[in-house]
Amino acid sequence: MIYDLYKAMFYLEDIREILRKNVPFGISNEKDEKEFNDLLNKTVQTLEGLSSEPACDSGNNIKYISDRIEIRTREEEFLNIDPIQAGGRLTPEARKVLISYGDGYSVCDNCFKPFRLDYIKKPPVQEFVSELSEFLNMDDVRVVRGARNGFQIVANALLNKNDVALISSLSHYTLALSIESMGAIWKEIPAGKNNIVTAEETAKKIETVKEETGRLPRLVAIDHIDYNYGNEHDVYGISKVCRDYDIPFLYNGAYTVGIMPVDGKKIGADFIVGSGHKSMASPAPTGVLATTDDFKDVVFGTTKLKGDVTGRKFGIKEPYLLGCTVMGAPLVAMIASFPVVKERVKDWDDEVKKSNFFISEFLKIKGDKVSSELPRRHTLTKVDTSESFDRIAQKHKRRGFFLYDELNARKITGLFPGASRGFKLNTYGLNWDQIKYLADSFRDIAERYGLDVE
Amino acid sequence: MIYDLYKAMFYLEDIREILRKNVPFGISNEKDEKEFNDLLNKTVQTLEGLSSEPACDSGNNIKYISDRIEIRTREEEFLNIDPIQAGGRLTPEARKVLISYGDGYSVCDNCFKPFRLDYIKKPPVQEFVSELSEFLNMDDVRVVRGARNGFQIVANALLNKNDVALISSLSHYTLALSIESMGAIWKEIPAGKNNIVTAEETAKKIETVKEETGRLPRLVAIDHIDYNYGNEHDVYGISKVCRDYDIPFLYNGAYTVGIMPVDGKKIGADFIVGSGHKSMASPAPTGVLATTDDFKDVVFGTTKLKGDVTGRKFGIKEPYLLGCTVMGAPLVAMIASFPVVKERVKDWDDEVKKSNFFISEFLKIKGDKVSSELPRRHTLTKVDTSESFDRIAQKHKRRGFFLYDELNARKITGLFPGASRGFKLNTYGLNWDQIKYLADSFRDIAERYGLDVE
Numbered sequence: 001m002i003y004d005l006y007k008a009m010f011y012l013e014d015i016r017e018i019l020r021k022n023v024p025f026g027i028s029n030e031k032d033e034k035e036f037n038d039l040l041n042k043t044v045q046t047l048e049g050l051s052s053e054p055a056c057d058s059g060n061n062i063k064y065i066s067d068r069i070e071i072r073t074r075e076e077e078f079l080n081i082d083p084i085q086a087g088g089r090l091t092p093e094a095r096k097v098l099i100s101y102g103d104g105y106s107v108c109d110n111c112f113k114p115f116r117l118d119y120i121k122k123p124p125v126q127e128f129v130s131e132l133s134e135f136l137n138m139d140d141v142r143v144v145r146g147a148r149n150g151f152q153i154v155a156n157a158l159l160n161k162n163d164v165a166l167i168s169s170l171s172h173y174t175l176a177l178s179i180e181s182m183g184a185i186w187k188e189i190p191a192g193k194n195n196i197v198t199a200e201e202t203a204k205k206i207e208t209v210k211e212e213t214g215r216l217p218r219l220v221a222i223d224h225i226d227y228n229y230g231n232e233h234d235v236y237g238i239s240k241v242c243r244d245y246d247i248p249f250l251y252n253g254a255y256t257v258g259i260m261p262v263d264g265k266k267i268g269a270d271f272i273v274g275s276g277h278k279s280m281a282s283p284a285p286t287g288v289l290a291t292t293d294d295f296k297d298v299v300f301g302t303t304k305l306k307g308d309v310t311g312r313k314f315g316i317k318e319p320y321l322l323g324c325t326v327m328g329a330p331l332v333a334m335i336a337s338f339p340v341v342k343e344r345v346k347d348w349d350d351e352v353k354k355s356n357f358f359i360s361e362f363l364k365i366k367g368d369k370v371s372s373e374l375p376r377r378h379t380l381t382k383v384d385t386s387e388s389f390d391r392i393a394q395k396h397k398r399r400g401f402f403l404y405d406e407l408n409a410r411k412i413t414g415l416f417p418g419a420s421r422g423f424k425l426n427t428y429g430l431n432w433d434q435i436k437y438l439a440d441s442f443r444d445i446a447e448r449y450g451l452d453v454e
Numbered sequence: 455m456i457y458d459l460y461k462a463m464f465y466l467e468d469i470r471e472i473l474r475k476n477v478p479f480g481i482s483n484e485k486d487e488k489e490f491n492d493l494l495n496k497t498v499q500t501l502e503g504l505s506s507e508p509a510c511d512s513g514n515n516i517k518y519i520s521d522r523i524e525i526r527t528r529e530e531e532f533l534n535i536d537p538i539q540a541g542g543r544l545t546p547e548a549r550k551v552l553i554s555y556g557d558g559y560s561v562c563d564n565c566f567k568p569f570r571l572d573y574i575k576k577p578p579v580q581e582f583v584s585e586l587s588e589f590l591n592m593d594d595v596r597v598v599r600g601a602r603n604g605f606q607i608v609a610n611a612l613l614n615k616n617d618v619a620l621i622s623s624l625s626h627y628t629l630a631l632s633i634e635s636m637g638a639i640w641k642e643i644p645a646g647k648n649n650i651v652t653a654e655e656t657a658k659k660i661e662t663v664k665e666e667t668g669r670l671p672r673l674v675a676i677d678h679i680d681y682n683y684g685n686e687h688d689v690y691g692i693s694k695v696c697r698d699y700d701i702p703f704l705y706n707g708a709y710t711v712g713i714m715p716v717d718g719k720k721i722g723a724d725f726i727v728g729s730g731h732k733s734m735a736s737p738a739p740t741g742v743l744a745t746t747d748d749f750k751d752v753v754f755g756t757t758k759l760k761g762d763v764t765g766r767k768f769g770i771k772e773p774y775l776l777g778c779t780v781m782g783a784p785l786v787a788m789i790a791s792f793p794v795v796k797e798r799v800k801d802w803d804d805e806v807k808k809s810n811f812f813i814s815e816f817l818k819i820k821g822d823k824v825s826s827e828l829p830r831r832h833t834l835t836k837v838d839t840s841e842s843f844d845r846i847a848q849k850h851k852r853r854g855f856f857l858y859d860e861l862n863a864r865k866i867t868g869l870f871p872g873a874s875r876g877f878k879l880n881t882y883g884l885n886w887d888q889i890k891y892l893a894d895s896f897r898d899i900a901e902r903y904g905l906d907v908e
Binding site: 001002005006008009010012013014015016017019020021023024025026027033036037040043044047048050052053055065066067068069070071072074075076077078079082084085087088089090092093094095096097098099100101102103104105106107108109122123124127145146148149151152156169173174176177178180181182185186187188189190276277278281282283284285303304305307308309310314317318319320322323325326327328329330331332333335336339410411412417431433434437 | 502533631
């Protein structure tokens with residue numbers, strides 16, 4: 001059915017193109033009139049044959065959108081447990097916005113003085129930005145080009161060459177790159193054996209840096225939930241340590257902002273960074289950077305220079321942001337998803353419950369282990385199957401791919417193909433039926449290959 | 455008709471959502487089955503009533519996509535001569551891609567070793583990047599988060615604090631901000647009275663900086679076509695001067711790459727920057743940064759640091775790019791438009807012809823002047839109507855808005871509302887019928903208000 005649905009939607013885009021070509025006259029030539037009618041007939045025919053059976057398409061499937069680009073049906077055909085994709089699935093509202101606002105500078109139709117993206121009222125960018133600030137309980141916020149661009153803006157504003165910034169031994173690589181890009185140096189707070197970054201280790205590391213370099217680190221940036229284990233790190237304690245040392249603290253909420261409640265003031269963060277495409281049901285590349293009154297003029301400071309020939313200045317444009325950030329469709333889609341995002345964070349406890357339920361079922365398969373902390377406090381989990389599924393893989397003709405194949409046959413996707421020793425998965429957004437199906441599927445596969453199951 | 459068309463497309467998105475919610479079971483409950491059938495019926499009904507008359511909708515128009523976000527119909531209802539929007543209108547292929555690839559990390563479904571965006575084969579990112587390099591006749595290229603991000607990457611790689619970089623007195627503000635963001639200083643090469651930046655003035659300015667600071671500028675960055683007049687500046691001559699002084703030269707092709715032929719080697723550019731949403735029929739925020747073998751390791755250099763605790767390194771990730779750049783829908787849409795973009799640059803001469811035709815007609819209205827160079831070498835033009843339409847505005851009860859109103863009534867949009875002393879417009883992409891209609895419309899308005907017309 002999804003292929004037929006796409007077919008119909010694509011016909012409608014072709015109809016729309018006829019309209020665009022003939023603007024403002026209307027469809028006035030015979031050729032376009034005929035094409036319009038043909039397309040319309042084909043659409044209606046396709047829809048009349050549309051079956052509510054997902055696997056059932058008319059047969060004349062189109063596989064490609066255009067030259068070399070395949071239609072993507074991952075979310076319509078599969079239960080997707082990909083570790084990074086769960087929170088970035090669009091809402092239907094965001095998808096409708098993409099249809100309407102796709103064109104390059106679509107968001108700039110009504111850009112008036114003072115000519116800055118976050119002042120645009122139609123679509124309601126200004127309102128969104130102000131609600132976002134409230135949502136995060138921070139004083140000011142901007143939409144940025146992905147979480148990594150948020151890190152970069154802070155690094156750019158705060159770090160000089162050879163300054164030291166602390167991240168953790170479990171930090172995402174983009175935090176490290178942002179610091180490196182400014183010629184500064186990142187050092188790691190060790191997460192230790194239990195893979196949890198603590199306030200104590202943070203204080204120790206700060207002291208070590210002070211001893212070694214004679215200066216305090218200029219920034220501490222910690223992922224609340226890390227990308228590898230999905231463990232929760234002590235951002236509350238770490239923020240307190242940073243306050244004691246008077247070191248700015250950046251909270252990386254790529255895996256939190258948009259799926260669980262995040263209260264910047266309660267955390268005590270100087271900067272909150274979130275990811276639109278990771279956790280806010282938004283297209284890439286989108287993110288948010290929020291800050292406090294203390295730091296807003298540092299990171300969102302406006303341009304200071306003026307032209308030596310013309311004397312021109314650029315008003316309220318913000319250099320570290322390079323003026324307007326995410327113009328166009330991804331921003332408006334983010335706005336469209338926001339009402340849903342604001343509501344869904346309230347369901348976080350249930351999401352964690354589902355995550356723990358799945359894991360408890362998964363652990364009934366003999367040999368299965370969990371590398372992440374237990375009980376789970378997040379929906380992203382790393383599991384160790386070296387004593388279970390990998391044992392099968394070693395004897396299977398498809399090696400590690402057997403697990404991918406088996407899941408695929410059960411319409412489950414998102415595992416790294418070939419991974420059988422261990423993998424990451426994310427149950428975010430699955431309902432209880434889907435969670436149970438997921439657990440049952442692993443059990444089925446285990447039983448099929450003779451693994452003991454409780 | 456466009457509202458009905460949107461209505462149908464949105465119903466189909468709602469159907470798609472039912473499918474997504476029920477994955478992988480299929481629509482198995484009565485409620486969803488009923489909703490599916492209702493939506494399907496409504497879609498077919500809407501389509502059956504779809505008229506090929508653009509202004510004719512069923513009457514039950516939906517005005518909002520979702521809470522506060524209005525449907526955008528600018529390109530379907532109006533002849534759009536907005537100065538910045540012309541080259542960023544999506545192709546139907548790109549629009550179809552947005553439907554299919556909207557979800558956050560959609561482009562990462564098949565990301566395998568070495569785990570970098572520009573190595574992804576499905577969708578064909580790798581192939582695209584390589585074709586893009588050929589298209590620009592440069593040695594290497596990356597997709598970046600808008601032209602401004604391209605400027606920033608070069609500024610980040612090349613400039614130290616207090617270094618001087620030259621731009622022109624007509625440069626876009628984002629060039630200035632990129633330089634300022636690195637703590638460097640931008641100075642202007644004067645365009646002079648005729649508003650053309652020359653090699654001679656560039657050499658002079660280089661000498662002045664050398665005299666004043668004892669050092670050469672570290673970068674010269676010039677817009678081939680400026681944002682204000684749409685004038686062509688002597689990038690060939692300027693690039694030669696830069697070579698003579700051994701100063702890196704950045705060619706800003708925001709108004710050229712994707713609409714006219716650009717040959718990096720012929721220009722002699724060290725860097726070519728282009729804008730996806732301005733000139734490559736792509737959604738924002740997208741752009742390209744191309745460079746030569748001499749500079750590719752400077753701007754696209756891979757990460758050098760490693761973890762002091764873990765010893766981890768991040769392989770081939772590029773710090774100035776922050777690893778992967780434009781993940782997701784905007785990139786795939788850019789790829790989808792590329793075959794069209796490659797073809798359309800061949801029509802540039804005709805686009806310029808149409809621009810000149812319109813301007814020659816426009817100048818038949820007594821008092822109309824053109825602030826840009828003549829004959830036009832681009833489709834973006836600044837006109838001066840202080841002695842024509844502004845005279846009307848001064849006596850009109852709607853003041854300067856009268857012109858906007860009159861054009862609006864003729865289904866022409868893109869002028870800054872209220873502007874009657876002068877404005878910018880862009881005829882890119884209009885066909886001859888539309889160009890003639892545009893010229894006739896201005897003539898009509900002039901005649902209506904008693905201006906003399908040749």
